[in-house]
Amino acid sequence: MTVSIVHRATGTGLTIGMLFFCWWLGALASGPAGYAAFLDVFTYQSGKLNVIGWIVGVGLTLTLFQHMASGVRHLFMDAGDNFELRANKTTAWLTFGFAIVATAAFWTALLLETPHV
């Protein structure tokens, strides 16, 4: 039940995330001033992420990995698999575990690659 509610919430979250993505694409296309205005919201003058940048960045990453994991699990259940109670509960918990580990791995790799973030 919880993973189903979280799946709907993360689907909604990703849809809102698409607004940020479109804003980023629009800022890129609009030239230096437009892109600087976008960066001002999510970074300090130094170029490092500010609090909003961290919350939106890590939040959307976690949301995507959680929705992806529970979505794949959902597709297996749509195909008639994973209805045995114990296995069903195990895979539900695995979606949360995957999302946290994948988010941590993604941001660790990003920070190692771009230490100025």
Ligand code: HEM
């Ligand atoms: C990353 C790969 C993704 C997978 C595997 C996936 C899988 C799924 C599945 C299987 C459902 C249907 C669940 C159901 O029938 O209750 C679903 C629902 C949904 N997905 Fe995704 N999805 C993915 C990416 C996205 C993205 C990128 C967005 C938005 C930008 C999104 C938004 C939604 C929304 C809004 C719903 C409806 C949620 C609900 O009302 O319960 N999904 N997804």
